[in-house]
Structure formats: C-alpha cells, structure tokens
Amino acid sequence: MIEYTLHGPVSQERARIRLMSSLRENRFPQSILIDGPAGIGKKALAMEIARALQCTDPNMRPCGHCFGCRMADDSGATEGWVVPMESAEAHARSSDDVSAGSKAKTIEDFKKGYIEEIQKNPYRVDIFSTGAFISVDLIRLMTSSFAMKGDRIRTVIIAEADRMNESASNAFLKTLEDVPPNTYFILTTSSREKMLQTIRSRCLALHLLPLSDDEVRSEVAKVAGEEFDETSLTDDIVGLAVGSPGKALYYAEHGATWCKLAADFVQKSIRGDYTDLFLQLKDMSLDDAYEANRFLEVLSFLLTDMLRSQAGAPLRLPETTQLVGISNYPRINATAIELALVAVQETMSRIDSRRISPSMSMQALSLKLFEGYK
Ligand SMILES: [Zn+2]
Known part of the structure; x- marks a missing residue:
C-alpha cells in the first residue's frame, strides 16, 4: 500500500488525517473546497494535496523529487492553477496566440507571477488586488488545456474561488458536472457563502481551522524572510x-x-x-x-x-x-x-x-x- 503524508501545522492535523485516509483508500474526491479564514494556509494545503496526487513514488507520497512532485512545484506549469486577475491581465493574449519573439506579457506570464508569489508565501492575504476576479476566459483557458491527453494525474488549484464572476461560475459548474478522468480540482475560499450553491454541493467541503498563537509566530518566521x-x-x-x-x-x-x-x-x-x-x-x-x-x-x-x-x-x-x-x-x-x-x-x-x-x-x-x- 502507498503511504501518504501531508505536512502542515498541528492545529490543522484533523483535516489532513481525513485527506490522507481517502488518498490511501484510493477514494479521493475529484473536487474539493477548502474553506476557512483568510491567511491560515488553505493554499498551502492545496499545494500539498496537489503534490500528493501527482506524485508517482511507489511507496511514499509526496516524495518531493519525482516528476509529478516537481511539476506541482513548478510555477511555469500554469495549467495547474486558476487565479484571480485584474481585467487587463486576464485580457492579455495567451502564449499560444503570441508570435515568437514578442515581448508582450502573456496571460501565462501574469499567472506565473502570481503562482510564484503564492509559492513564496502561501499565507499572504494581499497577493491579489481587491478588483481581481476569475473571468470565464480564465476558466476556458483551464478547460482548453484538458484537450492535451495523457495518463498523468492532473490537479487544478482554483485559488480564492469565490472571486469567480457569474459567467465563470456557470462555465465551471459545467466542468464539475462531468469532471475529466484523472483530474482533480482543489478550490480554496474564505467566503464560501459567496459561491454558487450548485458548485459547493459538488465539492467535498473541508473546513480548515486557524492556528494557535505559537504556530502563527513560527509560521510567520518561516515565510517572512530575513528583512522581517x-x-x-x-x-x-x-x-x-x-x-x-x-x-x-x-x-x-x-x-x-x-x-x-x-x-x-x-x-x-x-x-x-x-x-x-x-x-x-x-x-x-x-x-x-x-x-x-x-x-x-x-x-x-x-x-x-x-x-x-x-x-x-x-x-x-x-x-x-x-x-x-x-x-x-x-x-x-x-x-x-x-x-x-x-x-x-x-x-x-x-x-x-x-x-x-x-x-x-x-x-x-x-x-x-x-x-x-x-
Ligand atoms: Zn513525488
């Protein structure tokens, strides 16, 4: 049997135990919605789940060094993420449509920038501007990547999923009604009530708890950098x-x-x-x-x-x-x-x-x- 170990703060162990047992028993839900207060590490857990799902190690997952694990940590693998963007960024052209040698920033470039920020410090509450949202184009860009076939497990983290606007929500709902094989959606939100009920009901609900004061201090020390x-x-x-x-x-x-x-x-x-x-x-x-x-x-x-x-x-x-x-x-x-x-x-x-x-x-x-x- 493959052993799964998800890492994270002790205060959130209960949520991880639940996830690890469904991973071990090979009944992990294809869509999951992690909710809880802002800045407590929902994106960090989403990334840990993505590693565990994509890992191909025969014994211990996530192993941290196989191709799947490396892909999960690669900010350039932008198809593994949907993030809110400002209107101008979301309207940039896709790398598929930009001629070689063009210096214009593509939608993937903007996305990569956000993913890097998240990977550097997943706790940050001010990565996205207040006006940033998930447009229907961003959902379509994600589903279009599904056309590329392969046996590999695919994970998509939808960060701050409550920022989907109405048309994006409807488009995503269609995807959820018929999730492609080998595909897992991991949504995070601190405003669950703002999301479509029909989306919520199709996802396993996972409520993440805040950390203890001591954990807050130690996690901040881990991510804050030397100048803090x-x-x-x-x-x-x-x-x-x-x-x-x-x-x-x-x-x-x-x-x-x-x-x-x-x-x-x-x-x-x-x-x-x-x-x-x-x-x-x-x-x-x-x-x-x-x-x-x-x-x-x-x-x-x-x-x-x-x-x-x-x-x-x-x-x-x-x-x-x-x-x-x-x-x-x-x-x-x-x-x-x-x-x-x-x-x-x-x-x-x-x-x-x-x-x-x-x-x-x-x-x-x-x-x-x-x-x-x-
Ligand atoms: Zn691995």
Missing part, C-alpha cells in the same frame, strides 16, 4: 491575527498605527473631539475599501475587548485596550459598547457594498459611536 522585524509581532498583533499567519504579517505592517488610531477613535468619539479625529483619519488616507475594513476590524476587536475587560475576560489587544482607559468613561456601559459594535459592523458592510466612500463612512461612524451615552 520579529519585534513587530507584538501580543496585540498576534491577537489581531486570530490564528492567521497571513493576517499577522499584514498587521505587522499596519497594525501598530491602526491600534493607536482605534484607541484615539474611541476616545475622541466619546469626547466629541471630531475635528481632530477627522484630520487624523485624513492623514491615514484609508481610502481603499479593503484597508478601511481592516482598520474597522481592529476597531471592533478593541470594542470587544472593552466589553471583555468589564467582564474580566482575557483580552485580544491588551496594550491597546489599556490605552483607551475605559474606566475614565463611566457612562460607557456594556449596552453602549454593544451598540457601537453594531455600528462598526454596519459601516463595514456599507463600505463592502461600495455604497459610500470609506472616509465619509468613517466620519459618519465616529458621530454615531456612543450616541446618547456621551
């Missing part, structure tokens, strides 16, 4: 990451400033010190919807901690919560904080739906925060 300053991983930053090395890396860059701003946001909203706060927000230029919502995430963690500190529960952002000094504001009770949390959530979904500019909605939020409790 480990002292930026404070308790508050690891607390913000909630088990996601990708988010820890992201917050290591922006988090300290955002924690400080969140503390100011709360204090100045309570005091009605809006002029100063608006100037501060302007300086931060949180105009990008993604960044604005990550800041609001920090703010909602802080508010939750204020509730926890009143209840004497352990805190996620001990340093920042200390900074607010909630005991200085006796009128701000649990109800006031709960209402503030609701207001933050509403603002996040308003920014998400692009109904209002991030800076406008943040000003409106500060006016609304602790309304009636000041």
